[in-house]
Amino acid sequence: MSVLILIDHADGHIKKASFEALTYGADIAQQNGMAAEALLLGTVTDDLATLGKYGVTKVHQAGNTAFNQLDVQVYLKAITEAVNATGATIIVLAHNQTGKALAPGISAALKAGLVAGAIALPDTSNGFVVKKAVFSGKAFANVNINTAIKVISLSPNSYKVTVGQGIATVQELNLTPLPASIKITAVDKVSGDVPLTEADIVVSAGRGLKGPENWGMVEELAKTLHAATACSRPVADSHWRPHHEHVGQTGVQIAPNLYIAIGISGAIQHLAGVNRSKTIVVINKDAEAPFFKAADYGIVGDAFEIVPKLTEEIKKMHNA
Amino acid sequence: MRILVCISKTPDTTSKIVFKDGNTKFDETGVQWIINPYDEWYALVKAIELKEKDPAATIHLITVGSADCEPIIRKALALGGDEAIRINSDSTDSYFIASQIAAIAQAGNYDIIFTGKETIDYNGSSIGGMVAALVNKPYISLAASFALNENTATIIREIEGGEETCELSLPAVISCQKGMAEQRIPNMRGIMAARTKPLKVVEPVAAEALTSIVSFELPVAKAGVKLVAADNVAELVRLLHEEAKAI
Ligand SMILES: Cc1cc2nc3c(=O)[nH]c(=O)nc-3n(C[C@H](O)[C@H](O)[C@H](O)COP(=O)(O)OP(=O)(O)OC[C@H]3O[C@@H](n4cnc5c(N)ncnc54)[C@H](O)[C@@H]3O)c2cc1C
Ligand SMILES: Nc1ncnc2c1ncn2[C@@H]1O[C@H](COP(=O)(O)O)[C@@H](O)[C@H]1O
Numbered sequence: 001m002s003v004l005i006l007i008d009h010a011d012g013h014i015k016k017a018s019f020e021a022l023t024y025g026a027d028i029a030q031q032n033g034m035a036a037e038a039l040l041l042g043t044v045t046d047d048l049a050t051l052g053k054y055g056v057t058k059v060h061q062a063g064n065t066a067f068n069q070l071d072v073q074v075y076l077k078a079i080t081e082a083v084n085a086t087g088a089t090i091i092v093l094a095h096n097q098t099g100k101a102l103a104p105g106i107s108a109a110l111k112a113g114l115v116a117g118a119i120a121l122p123d124t125s126n127g128f129v130v131k132k133a134v135f136s137g138k139a140f141a142n143v144n145i146n147t148a149i150k151v152i153s154l155s156p157n158s159y160k161v162t163v164g165q166g167i168a169t170v171q172e173l174n175l176t177p178l179p180a181s182i183k184i185t186a187v188d189k190v191s192g193d194v195p196l197t198e199a200d201i202v203v204s205a206g207r208g209l210k211g212p213e214n215w216g217m218v219e220e221l222a223k224t225l226h227a228a229t230a231c232s233r234p235v236a237d238s239h240w241r242p243h244h245e246h247v248g249q250t251g252v253q254i255a256p257n258l259y260i261a262i263g264i265s266g267a268i269q270h271l272a273g274v275n276r277s278k279t280i281v282v283i284n285k286d287a288e289a290p291f292f293k294a295a296d297y298g299i300v301g302d303a304f305e306i307v308p309k310l311t312e313e314i315k316k317m318h319n320a
Numbered sequence: 321m322r323i324l325v326c327i328s329k330t331p332d333t334t335s336k337i338v339f340k341d342g343n344t345k346f347d348e349t350g351v352q353w354i355i356n357p358y359d360e361w362y363a364l365v366k367a368i369e370l371k372e373k374d375p376a377a378t379i380h381l382i383t384v385g386s387a388d389c390e391p392i393i394r395k396a397l398a399l400g401g402d403e404a405i406r407i408n409s410d411s412t413d414s415y416f417i418a419s420q421i422a423a424i425a426q427a428g429n430y431d432i433i434f435t436g437k438e439t440i441d442y443n444g445s446s447i448g449g450m451v452a453a454l455v456n457k458p459y460i461s462l463a464a465s466f467a468l469n470e471n472t473a474t475i476i477r478e479i480e481g482g483e484e485t486c487e488l489s490l491p492a493v494i495s496c497q498k499g500m501a502e503q504r505i506p507n508m509r510g511i512m513a514a515r516t517k518p519l520k521v522v523e524p525v526a527a528e529a530l531t532s533i534v535s536f537e538l539p540v541a542k543a544g545v546k547l548v549a550a551d552n553v554a555e556l557v558r559l560l561h562e563e564a565k566a567i
Pocket of ligand 1: 205206207208209231232233234235246247248249250251262263264265266267268269270273283284285286289301302303304333357
């Protein structure tokens with residue numbers, strides 16, 4: 001009986017969302033008197049023994065480079081074999097793009113109940129109940145997993161990473177990959193930027209900015225805060241910004257520590273994508289903008305004056 | 321070419337979310353139902369575009385839901401699609417729903433199964449991946465573009481911080497998101513035609529529910545916004561640093 005945490009990686013590095021999943025999985029193991037182990041398919045340059053710091057005692061690695069590309073069929077066969085080999089009964093992974101591709105398949109292949117997008121530790125006082133956001137963040141559901149084997153994908157930015165002292169043993173797991181079911185012909189990464197779903201801070205702007213030529217000050221503020229940039233739907237629809245920046249009910253759903261909304265009215269469909277942010281700051285020239293009702297801090301005023309000043313004041317604070 | 325499009329019904333995006341029966345059930349009073357936006361705007365319209373290029377293609381719609389789904393299915397048929405199948409069950413368990421779709425998919429020999437990227441009510445982003453595993457076919461999630469050349473599909477999918485182009489041979493299961501197609505509005509001819517298109521009602525196959533919703537909760541209301549004067553941006557920075565500890 002163990003908790004098996006799947007490690008997601010790209011370009012040789014483990015993703016931030018996986019550190020959250022590791023801490024979360026290790027805490028579930030502790031809560032239930034189980035061992036916490038990790039599974040890594042493919043190869044990374046990071047030192048796997050250091051994953052012990054997040055609470056796992058063992059890292060199983062199937063170090064075949066064929067696993068460095070996400071091919072769902074290939075992954076599913078390897079993961080089910082690893083689950084059988086390790087005797088894991090709880091499988092934890094990040095609810096990021098990779099997790100969304102894999103978790104449902106793992107659930108179906110193992111006939112194991114899945115909670116997709118968990119935001120808290122399971123409540124095991126009466127069954128095995130996991131909390132997740134529903135209605136696009138407008139509510140939460142407590143979902144019981146009815147099966148002996150359980151799959152949980154953890155919503156990014158929902159669980160605090162804790163770092164301890166341990167060192168994990170790394171064990172080679174001999175898994176033979178299936179022939180590829182897909183061929184990846186191009187990868188197009190927005191280089192240098194912080195991925196939106198992983199970002200601690202997100203600076204977002206809407207139609208109030210009037211046109212794409214005015215995004216310089218938004219990017220400058222984001223850079224100063226090491227933040228990702230986002231936008232409202234009409235901004236992406238008008239091609240002022242790339243569509244992967246569109247947040248909201250029909251875009252990306254995020255839960256950063258800090259969300260700064262500039263010139264966005266705060267329509268209910270926009271809020272649905274950002275309402276789980278810990279702190280929300282709204283800058284809008286209209287005091288009646290609905291976004292102020294969902295905000296923690298706000299400034300009523302002209303973005304073109306306030307945003308550059310905000311960047312300047314943050315730089316001052318960093319230098320102080 | 322045979323295409324199966326998975327259609328689900330969700331509350332209108334502006335719906336107020338209220339629960340009843342001691343927070344165990346979603347209160348449907350006064351709720352306007354719509355086709356889940358990802359299913360309508362992207363999955364269905366992409367299927368229609370493929371049929372416009374290849375008139376020999378057939379589009380079947382499938383929904384797992386009770387009779388109150390029928391207006392939604394008729395609207396989907398009005399947009400396009402040749403016939404619809406409704407599996408008569410109001411289960412909300414993803415595995416149960418996926419099992420129903422997989423049973424139809426197996427029997428129907430489809431080349432493409434399109435789903436939306438997620439439902440905006442239960443937010444499972446699960447059905448597509450489960451169906452793919454159940455029918456043992458390749459799965460591409462979060463597809464933002466899809467082009468077909470003979471039997472080879474070229475798909476752009478979203479990955480963290482970017483996009484990846486992949487090629488695969490059909491059949492496959494694909495979850496669709498923004499970028500796949502442009503939203504369309506049904507026209508009068510489509511609405512008239514939809515009235516006479518076949519809508520088959522099928523009883524569910526046996527399948528387990530692997531999960532069950534115990535209760536719902538609403539988020540704790542915010543304390544209220546703290547406004548800072550426009551000429552005092554330094555104060556906002558101080559609050560974010562010292563009080564919110566966010567920067
Ligand atoms: C089914 C459906 C799904 C949708 N999904 C989404 C979604 O996922 N995400 C999303 O964002 N929207 C979504 N929408 C659209 C949503 O309803 C709103 O139309 C949209 O969010 C508005 O974008 P906005 O706030 O940028 O623009 P506007 O509503 O035009 O607001 C612009 C704001 O900028 C302010 N402003 C103007 N000038 C300045 C200035 N100089 N300084 C400061 N402030 C200024 C104005 O006061 C105003 O509040 C959806 C709609 C539907 C029907
Ligand atoms: N009850 C249902 N009937 C048919 N298709 C569904 C149903 N529920 C979900 N789907 C499809 O699966 C996709 C993902 O849903 P979900 O996994 O619930 O987020 C949706 O966008 C639909 O295309």
